[in-house]
Amino acid sequence: MARRDEKIWIIGGSSGIGLALAEAYARRGAHVLISGRKAEALDEAVVNIGANATGAVADVVDLESLNAAAKAHGPFDRVINAAAIYDPSPVLKADQKKAEAIYEVNLVGSFNAARVGASHLRKGGQLALFGSAAAIFGLPQGQVYSSTKAAIVNLAQSLRVELAPEVDVRLITPGFVKTPLTDMNNFQMPGIMEPEEAARRIIAGLDGKAFDIAFPRRLIWPLRLLSALPKPLAFALTSRLKQ
Ligand SMILES: NC(=O)c1ccc[n+]([C@@H]2O[C@H](COP(=O)([O-])OP(=O)(O)OC[C@H]3O[C@@H](n4cnc5c(N)ncnc54)[C@H](OP(=O)(O)O)[C@@H]3O)[C@@H](O)[C@H]2O)c1
Numbered sequence: 001m002a003r004r005d006e007k008i009w010i011i012g013g014s015s016g017i018g019l020a021l022a023e024a025y026a027r028r029g030a031h032v033l034i035s036g037r038k039a040e041a042l043d044e045a046v047v048n049i050g051a052n053a054t055g056a057v058a059d060v061v062d063l064e065s066l067n068a069a070a071k072a073h074g075p076f077d078r079v080i081n082a083a084a085i086y087d088p089s090p091v092l093k094a095d096q097k098k099a100e101a102i103y104e105v106n107l108v109g110s111f112n113a114a115r116v117g118a119s120h121l122r123k124g125g126q127l128a129l130f131g132s133a134a135a136i137f138g139l140p141q142g143q144v145y146s147s148t149k150a151a152i153v154n155l156a157q158s159l160r161v162e163l164a165p166e167v168d169v170r171l172i173t174p175g176f177v178k179t180p181l182t183d184m185n186n187f188q189m190p191g192i193m194e195p196e197e198a199a200r201r202i203i204a205g206l207d208g209k210a211f212d213i214a215f216p217r218r219l220i221w222p223l224r225l226l227s228a229l230p231k232p233l234a235f236a237l238t239s240r241l242k243q
Helices: 016-027 039-049 063-073 096-119 143-162 195-207 217-228 231-241
Strands: 007-011 031-036 053-057 076-081 121-130 167-174 212-215
Touching (some): 007 016, 007 063, 007 096, 016 195, 031 039, 031 063, 076 096, 096 143, 143 167, 167 195, 212 217, 217 231
Parallel strands (some): 007 031, 031 053, 076 121, 121 167, 167 212
């Protein structure tokens, strides 16, 4: 059973799933530190969450700011990195600067958050990284974002063994969740859920034993099946998604 008075750092906790996690953990008695780049969004979230929340401006690509937040507020029982950015586009039309920023924030940011987080966890503490259902098999239009998420899966698998038993490393693999990130999508998102429901599933998963907290099954299993198919068949199926 998880302690109720834990200290939890949610990186990217000012919006979407990170914010819903912060709200839910605070409701059950945890003290949450939420961080992100925008002070105003953090201040608003802290006021809404109430006495159990603190905010710290920190950018996952700026190690100094991450370390400063960790030193000022740690040690933690859990560190969850939800920070990511997204900008879907066909590969040849993708904005080079935005694409590089996605690699930087999502991938380098996860590496930074993992190293800083792991160094400021109590013994036996938990480090959770966000992958995505988009990491299971590469789909047209998603290349930049989904390749960062596939790399994060690999990073989490490596760290799971490398940092054990001092750190309990987990991977979170959500399907579609209604947040400012998915508001950019112009297609129907099967199984889309509210951030509060995603947070409920993530918290239950992090209290349990599974390494990969993946949901909803109706999206995850077809994607896992797709990735197990012979590639010519898998590509024939995904070519139908090309816009
Ligand atoms: N929504 C989905 O359907 C879905 C599905 C699968 C996986 N995920 C993953 O779930 C996580 C949360 O996504 P979301 O949908 O909740 O996104 P969101 O609502 O856009 O929230 C992203 C959070 O990350 C922060 N952030 C962005 N860049 C940052 C940086 N450089 N340094 C620090 N913080 C930064 C944002 O705050 P600032 O802008 O103020 O920095 C914000 O708090 C992400 O890892 C995403 O890839 C989401």
